[in-house]
Amino acid sequence: MIEKILIADDDTSVVAALQMLLKSQGFEVVSVTTPDALLEQAKKQQFSVALIDLNYQNDTTSGHEGMQMIAELKQIDEKLPIVVMTGYSSVDIAVDAMKAGAADFVQKPWGNERLLHTLRTQIQLHSAHVIGSKLASENTLLKDQLSLAKHAIVAESESMKAMLLQLKKLAKSDMSILLTGENGTGKSMFAEYIHQYSMRHKQAFIAVNMGAITESLFESEMFGHMKGAFTDAKEARIGRFELAQAGTIFLDEIANIGISQQAKLLRVLEERQFERVGSSKTQQLDLRIISATNANVDKMIVSGDFRQDLYYRLNTITLHIPALRERKADIIPLAQQFLTQHAHKYRIPVGTFSAKAAASLEAYDWPGNIRELSHIIERALFLCTGDCIEVKDLGFGLNEHQDQASTTGADGNSAQTSSFEQDSLDDIEKGIIVARMKKFTGNPIKTAESLGLSRSAYYRRLEKYNLT
Structure with missing residues (x-):
């Protein structure tokens, strides 16, 4: 890609010398001799760098015209690097120009190596900035898309x-x-x-x-x-x-x-x-x-x-x-979403739900709502022995809220003393908390984390159910 340089100086001999030097180095050059022409070209084309004199016919010493040009160029293209040309006696003006937005300055008469080095440096910085801005924009767009997907x-x-x-x-x-x-x-x-x-x-x-x-x-x-x-x-x-x-x-x-x-x-x-x-x-x-x-x-x-x-x-x-129980149609899609997420997290096959497991998920009352669903699916992923998650893998059969309570009937078989269908929502929640407290030997932090609760929310439930 050929880099394009915009030159502005009212001295035609200076313009001719710069054109000869820069074209010999492979640059494309557009030159003008007035501030108005400079701004017109900046509006029409994209340049890699602008090399401008600060003094023109209206004012040959103060540099005020150049300062105004810098401001107007920045309004047209705020990223365009501007290199100003000054005389040896105008260093203070060059410093003011850099404060106004110029990227660098060279003194007249210039040394060719110094001038070329300055221009190439600004071109490289400009190219890096353009590429960086493009990547940043693409990155922002990608982040936005990922965030919305998340x-x-x-x-x-x-x-x-x-x-x-x-x-x-x-x-x-x-x-x-x-x-x-x-x-x-x-x-x-x-x-x-x-x-x-x-x-x-x-x-x-x-x-x-x-x-x-x-x-x-x-x-x-x-x-x-x-x-x-x-x-x-x-x-x-x-x-x-x-x-x-x-x-x-x-x-x-x-x-x-x-x-x-x-x-x-x-x-x-x-x-x-x-x-x-x-x-x-x-x-x-x-x-x-x-x-x-x-x-x-x-x-x-x-x-x-x-x-x-x-x-x-x-x-x-x-x-x-x-609540999740009020949006039954979302239970299976949510369960599949959590299954996919947890499987990717642990780098294991995703698997599916059996018809009975899906029916069990839809029938459950979900006192812990979406948080509880996520935890149960995560656990089921590890309890599952095949590619298909069964009812037993969901852990409902353990009835944790009952502390796995069972009684032995007259026939010697184990029979559950209660079921989800008979218990109230508070009974279920209290039973689950009691079971988790025993599982973690009363450790409040681990118990709260396993239930997906903050410590303050956990303590509120302890007070509610008189478990303190």
């Missing part, structure tokens, strides 16, 4: 099809959204889905588990702090709001924060500004807020556990994510 949501059921249509429409707005639904329904996944289809998708998506932030650390975690702001502040820290600037912040388990924390959060949402702890500098907030909870916020407002004014700030619109 957050593709199974929607075979009518309820989920309607939900996705609504989500895509709402994503284009900037309104605050509150996601409600049971644990494990995928509220965080839906939050990311909204972000990926929003106008802010190229900016950060910051997820915060509000239930895991203690009251004493709330301001530091959310707003950041300055070095020395308090005893343990050995260095400055950026808060979650600042990290999410221009993007989306997802406040998960929003109902788990205390009243004092709610007041601090409300002030930020109302005024759209905050300060780091220990700083008097106010920062403006520009982000989209999505929050989620599995709690009944209306009841919490009545009981005084949640501020109504904060609730109104969070729920410009509220979307309820249906």
Whole structure:
């Protein structure tokens, strides 16, 4: 590829000398003698570098015309490298030109080797930048495609099809959204889905588990702090709001924060500004807020556990994510998706589900929703002895919630004392938790992880079922 150089100088002898030199080195040269002609050529063609004099007929000493040309060239093509030519007595002007956007300068009369080296260096840098920008654009596009594929949501059921249509429409707005639904329904996944289809998708998506932030650390975690702001502040820290600037912040388990924390959060949402702890500098907030909870916020407002004014700030619109048992048509497609994902993760054959296993999956009530389905499929992948996952591999037959309880009948055969069909949802959930507690000898971290719960959510269930 022949590199094209744009030359501008009102001295025709200088132009002729430059043309002879550069053409002998294999460059294509376009030369002009006025600023207007220079800008016209820059608009018409793409150049690898521009070599321009700073002084013309209207002003032969100050370089003001050249400075204006640099600014106008940058408006036409901000990536075009500009090399300016100056006299020995005009070094200060050359420095000003570089501050204005010139890439380098050469002095008149020039040395051919120095001039050629300068131009080739700028051409190489420009080519590398162009290629890098193209690769970056392609990489961004690929990342966007992969991100959308990652957050593709199974929607075979009518309820989920309607939900996705609504989500895509709402994503284009900037309104605050509150996601409600049971644990494990995928509220965080839906939050990311909204972000990926929003106008802010190229900016950060910051997820915060509000239930895991203690009251004493709330301001530091959310707003950041300055070095020395308090005893343990050995260095400055950026808060979650600042990290999410221009993007989306997802406040998960929003109902788990205390009243004092709610007041601090409300002030930020109302005024759209905050300060780091220990700083008097106010920062403006520009982000989209999505929050989620599995709690009944209306009841919490009545009981005084949640501020109504904060609730109104969070729920410009509220979307309820249906439980898995309410979207039966999605169970098998989701199970197959998880099977494929886990198989690829562990580099083992994907396999299929037997007809009875598929029927069992559809019949189960899924108290743990999508999270539980994922865990069961992952386990079944390793329990399976062939290419086909059977009912026994799913682990339903173990009835973990019953602690594998069975009784011996009069005929000496083992008979289960209860079944999923007879137990209430709370009985099933309590039984599963008890079984996992025994399996992990009461270790709360391992037990919570095996259930797909955060520690705060796990402890809430212990209190609910009096298992503390």
